Amino acid sequence: MKICSRCVLPETFPGIHFDEDGVCQYCLRGDAIDRAAIRRETESFLASIRGSAPQYDVVVAYSGGKDSTYALKYLAEGFRLRIAALTIDNDFISETAIRNARSVPSSLGVDHYLIKPTAGVLRKTFRKSLEEPIYGTSALSRASAICNSCIQIINTQVLNFATRYQVPVVAGGYIGGQIPSNTGVMKQNLAASRTIRQEFLNRLKGILPDDALRYFVQYGGELEEVTVINPMTYLALSEESIIAEIQPLGWMLPADTGQSSTNCQLNDYAIASHMDKHHYHPYVFETAMMVRLGVMGREEALGRMSKVPCTDVTEPIRARLYRD
């Protein structure tokens, strides 16, 4: 298979094209993003917001994984903000990750909220995500269908939390490549967001049962907009340095979440299904960006992208996903 000679994007990746030297358009365009400027802008913004809202300055979408843990630490220690960390337990979160999600916020002086949607309803949602054409090429080029559903639920619940508690800033642990933009401080109009979610919800009707649809409903309130920040997009750290920084907080690396996740046991099955159907790794876009940024070597990245989780690993997960 043809793979970009500089990063790791394969010829099966949607919309890819190569020049005569086998370099993809993303590498040719280069990393035009001024991460230092984005960092300055975001940090100046963060320094200005403490105490501006009734209860919390920021709500962090907190999975308990390494990236959102680092983002939480960065915000809590660097800016002394009043933070709520919100975890959505999709019923496949490793016990170690749940322990991390409970212990790290506490050690950082952050309030922690955990939402656990009904497990059977989520399993149904994830199965339908695999079986029905819910997601288009754009969404699937950055994450598997299962992960897209999970992300949609998380984002909706975080926005609903922000609306309920009048929290003006929403933060996540997304890294470059997981989201379309690397913008630092991004204003999000909640009416626009509700409309877009409504369109998505309309597509889900008839596919998902009503008891699943409710997790995708963004409701209205007095809050008109939130500012979205994703510090990991400009911090651009290696996995090793992230883990070294968060372990002193009591964070432990789960041993049961497969090769690409530090919190979710469903992830390997989601990857295998995606690769089987679309013939590229759902993490390849973000991994290619890590190569371009120099936080991961190309050889290591190629090795990771060539690994398809084997049936021995995925079959027990599949059985659990389809058990009712």
Add this chain to the structure above:
Amino acid sequence: MSTIAEIEKVVVDFIIDRTGLPQEEVPRDKNLLGAGVLDSFGFMEMIMHLEQSYSLSVPIDEHVLENYGSVGAIVASIDRLLRAR
């Protein structure tokens, strides 16, 4: 004042930049979300990009599905807001 063609170019250039699609494959009459051209992140980002490009703040009652139905609908909506300014 930007012309319809100029606004369309801003929208289409944004989509090309985010998706890698060749210009001729950017659908002008399809629902960008429904056709999977943009995901919800990308769509939100496009709205913010248009607001910044034209120094606009799209009013709450303009955030309706009809205005987001296609490239043509988005362009018409921005054009209307610019004319009303």
